[in-house]
Amino acid sequence: MIDKKRLSAVIITYNPDIQVLIENIGQIQPQVDKVVIIDNGSKNIDLIRNSVQNVDIINLETNVGIAKALNIGIEFVQQLGYSWVFTLDQDSILPDNVAHNFLKFINSNDISHVGILAPRIFDRGWNKKQVVIEKNSIKGDYQIIHRSITSGNLVNISAWEQVKGFDEKLFIDWVDFDFNKRLELQGFNIVQINSVIMNHEIGVGIHPKILHRILLYSKNRKFYDHSPVRQYYFYRNKVIYFRKYETGLKKLRILFFVILSTREAFLYSQPKMRKFFSALKGLKDGFQFKIHS
Secondary structure: OOOHHHEEEEEEEOOOOHHHHHHHHHHHHHHOOEEEEEEOOOOOHHHHHHHOOOOEEEEOOOOOOHHHHHHHHHHHHHHOOOOEEEEEEOOOOOOOOHHHHHHHHHOOOOOOOEEEEEEEEEEOOOOHHHHHHHHHOOOOOEEEEOOOOOOOEEEEHHHHHHOOOOOOOOOOOOHHHHHHHHHHHOOOEEEEEEEEEEEEOOOEEEOOOHHHHHHHOOOOOOEEEOOHHHHHHHHHHHHHHHHHHOOHHHHHHHHHHHHHHHHHHHHOOOOHHHHHHHHHHHHHHHHHOOOOO
16 A cells, blocks of 8 residues: 655756745645755755755756756655655645545556556636536546646656656657657556646636637637747657657648647747747757657
8 A cells, every 4th residue: 555655746946936836845745755846057046945844955056957857856756765756847736635636546546557647737827617617527536648747747656767757858848748658658547637636827828819810720729928948849849749759641740730830929929039930940950850769
């Protein structure tokens, strides 16, 4: 039987909002045996150190990316003997019941092929109607899913080790989906526990106006604005992902629409052109990236 003493949590930080980070830690700390912060070179690292208690902090002094930071954190707790680890963003606030419900599943089911236990994600940008629709769509205690964002997951460290961790070449964006895919290819499942709901803000949501909808060829689509740096990695890694895992006409069709989607940059907040050219550079580097089988 697995209990709280086998659970750990790794939080990746980069110039975090201290109050939100404190709330984050306050929620997860009573639910696990060990909390570790992996800091990617925050300017406010001293404030982080002075604001948290009973937390191990590993200061990387520079931004090595989310993938490498996660690998460092998981390897650290693995060496301490933990078998499961929560992976958390600095601003993710988990509910009180997450560890209890995840452990209930672990101790009641065959987990030999479980790579990740994931919460159900509710976007903080949803309106009340969207929340009601999502809640009403929940069927069953759990379900197998194909993708889960990194934050809020409980990762089976043995499975993480078998797939050789997160791909550090990706740095940020699509790191989680790449990890999901490699777990699936190795025979592991991603199990969403429907009783655990985590509110999470994916990004700055934008609802296009009428002319913008025409440009997007979509009536109700919502998309997310990110910085030029995030735009670069989003497009680069998206291309790398589909080049790695899709084949034939489906791959060509998906990559065509990835290229076409760069037009969204003209609907973003300023600097629009910088974001657009960052997306183009990401596309170029994604197509030039050497894929290893």
